[in-house]
Amino acid sequence: MPDTTSHPSAELAEFTAQLAYEDIPPEVLRRTEDLMLDCVASILAGSSARSVQAIAHLADIMGPTSGPSENMVTRKTTSPLFAAMVNAASAHMVEQDDVHNGSVFHPAAVVFPPAIAVAQALGRSGPDLLTACVAGYEAGIRIGEFLGRSHYKVFHTTGTAGALASAVAVGRLLGLDKKQMLNALGSAGTQAAGLWEFLRDGADSKQLHTAKAASNGVSAAYLALDGFTGAQRILEGSQGMAAGMSTDADPSRLTDGLGSRWTVLETSFKFHASCRHTHPAADALQALMHTHGLGADQIASVVAQVHQGAIDVLGPVTHPVTVHQSKFSMGTVLGLIATHGRAGLPEFDAALHDAGIADFRSRVTMELDPEVDAAYPRQWLGKVRVQTTDGRSLAARVDEPKGDPGNTLSRPELEDKALRLGTYRNAATPAEVQALIGRIWGLADTSMVGRLLA
Amino acid sequence: MPDTTSHPSAELAEFTAQLAYEDIPPEVLRRTEDLMLDCVASILAGSSARSVQAIAHLADIMGPTSGPSENMVTRKTTSPLFAAMVNAASAHMVEQDDVHNGSVFHPAAVVFPPAIAVAQALGRSGPDLLTACVAGYEAGIRIGEFLGRSHYKVFHTTGTAGALASAVAVGRLLGLDKKQMLNALGSAGTQAAGLWEFLRDGADSKQLHTAKAASNGVSAAYLALDGFTGAQRILEGSQGMAAGMSTDADPSRLTDGLGSRWTVLETSFKFHASCRHTHPAADALQALMHTHGLGADQIASVVAQVHQGAIDVLGPVTHPVTVHQSKFSMGTVLGLIATHGRAGLPEFDAALHDAGIADFRSRVTMELDPEVDAAYPRQWLGKVRVQTTDGRSLAARVDEPKGDPGNTLSRPELEDKALRLGTYRNAATPAEVQALIGRIWGLADTSMVGRLLA
Numbered sequence: 022m023p024d025t026t027s028h029p030s031a032e033l034a035e036f037t038a039q040l041a042y043e044d045i046p047p048e049v050l051r052r053t054e055d056l057m058l059d060c061v062a063s064i065l066a067g068s069s070a071r072s073v074q075a076i077a078h079l080a081d082i083m084g085p086t087s088g089p090s091e092n093m094v095t096r097k098t099t100s101p102l103f104a105a106m107v108n109a110a111s112a113h114m115v116e117q118d119d120v121h122n123g124s125v126f127h128p129a130a131v132v133f134p135p136a137i138a139v140a141q142a143l144g145r146s147g148p149d150l151l152t153a154c155v156a157g158y159e160a161g162i163r164i165g166e167f168l169g170r171s172h173y174k175v176f177h178t179t180g181t182a183g184a185l186a187s188a189v190a191v192g193r194l195l196g197l198d199k200k201q202m203l204n205a206l207g208s209a210g211t212q213a214a215g216l217w218e219f220l221r222d223g224a225d226s227k228q229l230h231t232a233k234a235a236s237n238g239v240s241a242a243y244l245a246l247d248g249f250t251g252a253q254r255i256l257e258g259s260q261g262m263a264a265g266m267s268t269d270a271d272p273s274r275l276t277d278g279l280g281s282r283w284t285v286l287e288t289s290f291k292f293h294a295s296c297r298h299t300h301p302a303a304d305a306l307q308a309l310m311h312t313h314g315l316g317a318d319q320i321a322s323v324v325a326q327v328h329q330g331a332i333d334v335l336g337p338v339t340h341p342v343t344v345h346q347s348k349f350s351m352g353t354v355l356g357l358i359a360t361h362g363r364a365g366l367p368e369f370d371a372a373l374h375d376a377g378i379a380d381f382r383s384r385v386t387m388e389l390d391p392e393v394d395a396a397y398p399r400q401w402l403g404k405v406r407v408q409t410t411d412g413r414s415l416a417a418r419v420d421e422p423k424g425d426p427g428n429t430l431s432r433p434e435l436e437d438k439a440l441r442l443g444t445y446r447n448a449a450t451p452a453e454v455q456a457l458i459g460r461i462w463g464l465a466d467t468s469m470v471g472r473l474l475a
Numbered sequence: 476m477p478d479t480t481s482h483p484s485a486e487l488a489e490f491t492a493q494l495a496y497e498d499i500p501p502e503v504l505r506r507t508e509d510l511m512l513d514c515v516a517s518i519l520a521g522s523s524a525r526s527v528q529a530i531a532h533l534a535d536i537m538g539p540t541s542g543p544s545e546n547m548v549t550r551k552t553t554s555p556l557f558a559a560m561v562n563a564a565s566a567h568m569v570e571q572d573d574v575h576n577g578s579v580f581h582p583a584a585v586v587f588p589p590a591i592a593v594a595q596a597l598g599r600s601g602p603d604l605l606t607a608c609v610a611g612y613e614a615g616i617r618i619g620e621f622l623g624r625s626h627y628k629v630f631h632t633t634g635t636a637g638a639l640a641s642a643v644a645v646g647r648l649l650g651l652d653k654k655q656m657l658n659a660l661g662s663a664g665t666q667a668a669g670l671w672e673f674l675r676d677g678a679d680s681k682q683l684h685t686a687k688a689a690s691n692g693v694s695a696a697y698l699a700l701d702g703f704t705g706a707q708r709i710l711e712g713s714q715g716m717a718a719g720m721s722t723d724a725d726p727s728r729l730t731d732g733l734g735s736r737w738t739v740l741e742t743s744f745k746f747h748a749s750c751r752h753t754h755p756a757a758d759a760l761q762a763l764m765h766t767h768g769l770g771a772d773q774i775a776s777v778v779a780q781v782h783q784g785a786i787d788v789l790g791p792v793t794h795p796v797t798v799h800q801s802k803f804s805m806g807t808v809l810g811l812i813a814t815h816g817r818a819g820l821p822e823f824d825a826a827l828h829d830a831g832i833a834d835f836r837s838r839v840t841m842e843l844d845p846e847v848d849a850a851y852p853r854q855w856l857g858k859v860r861v862q863t864t865d866g867r868s869l870a871a872r873v874d875e876p877k878g879d880p881g882n883t884l885s886r887p888e889l890e891d892k893a894l895r896l897g898t899y900r901n902a903a904t905p906a907e908v909q910a911l912i913g914r915i916w917g918l919a920d921t922s923m924v925g926r927l928l929a
Contacts, residue, residue: 075702175719214667218665224658225662229665251673255670260670
């Protein structure tokens, strides 16, 4: 029973501070390993990007040039704060990391980098690391759900809720008690930031958001260990996050099913290298083309029937001028699916100057669909209507995109994806990725977490 | 004339990137020196505080243990990012740094620490440093005004606008061009954070807000130099700061009087060691007691007639349990004024366990005053009503508190204040403060900024 001073933030802090490895179901631990592999492979895939390199350069200038934690972008070592910052910057770069549908939150990018960096710094065990990551997921996803759809209209939930998710994961590794954990939430929440405005210009801020969410969480947790205090109701208080950044926050979501509902199992793996909002329509178009045996040249126009959030995020991107921006262009994504049958990293690299893709893009529009919108964000329905060049009107829908919890990836599929991501632009050798896979699959038996890419 | 792609953020970026030392009036430069001395003395005064020490400890763990910039809290050196972070954490600790009334923004704490740290790292001249600080002030204050009163109800403007002010000051020292400066604003704005919720618990977040505003601004500017892009309309865009964090933002304030109106001249020095919202009533009570020759024991009750912002910030603090919290307690501040004739740092240290002060506090109430509220934040009127123990009803008002632009401090007064702050709890010796004063008064003739507390 919560005591009389209990409130949702405090219950969440208590649950995450006291979560025991033994209480976590094996399938949750295995899925956490799956997600960690997916994340580290994403870090490798993003590591050569200009914006990630800029953040790595900042870390080189401002941070220590060696330390106990692994910088997976530079392959050097540094302090946990900068390892978390740089690795998190890279984790979300290629848009291949996981997403939680209900919270529209990308937990992996802001949970694994800080947790791995701090576990390495403190010499923690594999089970300690897994427990910390589960705690980070369970907190971050519930906080994202709590902040709601109104928050996501302007704020990048992965940046905002991400700071608290990172703080919880790191706090667990530091052994924070429930009061310290609540202070860590307070310090993380009062640093929470990230605005969608950058999308309009195709600017680099998304990497900054994950980088700062991860590193701010590290700061918040270490400060809490040192006695630094934070607001006790940073989430639900009258001058807290919801008061400032949401109009539909629901405090009951913060503690929903703690200990019985495992949100780790609810996240989706990404199959397309694009913003998640494009995936349902991409899968629906792929299904439609398969069913009717259509080629790209037989498609006169496509209407992607979407939820409002997709229009908010993707709508401003009408003429993508960077590869990153093209991942937020519904027309580009559908063009790649129609033309190549997939929208992976190499396809996006080639798409920007492909006249055929640009032409297809001009034939794609988005339309708010009441059914899709009502189901969102619980369920990400995909619906498209297609006009063919020979005058047919076709339609298709998918109820659960590939990679979603009910349609998830097997370990062989995950290993294949990790190999493709990890070797993208020669970030790592196939042998290095195989060694990484072995280390992560063996975490439960690891007494001290070392470098994953040694 | 602005070109057709011009907009308020871009105009502000252009002005600050191109501001020339020669174009800044001498009185603005001299006031900037005044403010810098006030700030460094405040850093010294705050340096022994537990929350500041915790942030210094974080910097020791996470940052380099030596570097080109001066950590004025530990008296060691480190990278510019951590010097900015730790010095800014301390600058606002004792609540003796400056405030700009119209924006309810404390510019010094978030402008001088990053500017000094980066000037030291780059070996810039005194005039370069002064120019950068003026640019930071002119940007930060206008951004605070732009964000408006609705923003300040939930967000700590010094934390939010502060990140952009820091970015501009640092960007100027890095020699950013107008496009890079706009990118720096974008990266700073998307990191902008700071919620008032911590006040309810007397938590340590205020130090974190200034620390992170300063260091995030450093990151944003260095990233911009490296080609990292940010939103072009982070302030006024439809998913930017105002869209997410204000309901009364006025874009015209961003460019108001650029080049002719110098906001540096508009900030106020603090005379009491408390939240600025308490100062007008404190001065009015002091005037009333002086006029009528009253002692504290002759006062039965006080009504402080205030603006709504004072009620929002001070209202939750009914029973202060920390020295810091007592600086947000109107009753405590008025009790110190009545009892000791001043509310300085030593008075606050002694107040917490003083039964007489607690008793006086119980006789103080706040009341929303339409005249005071209408004048705010342009003017901070002080009004009090007093009931005396012998049954008299008295009232007093002040139009301009001591330290305000029309009632500012002379250089001897500033030097005296710096000496008191700098030697508080033996942070520095009187000789060190004298040397500091000499270095700052000599900045205009300094070819390379070195350590200020060598």
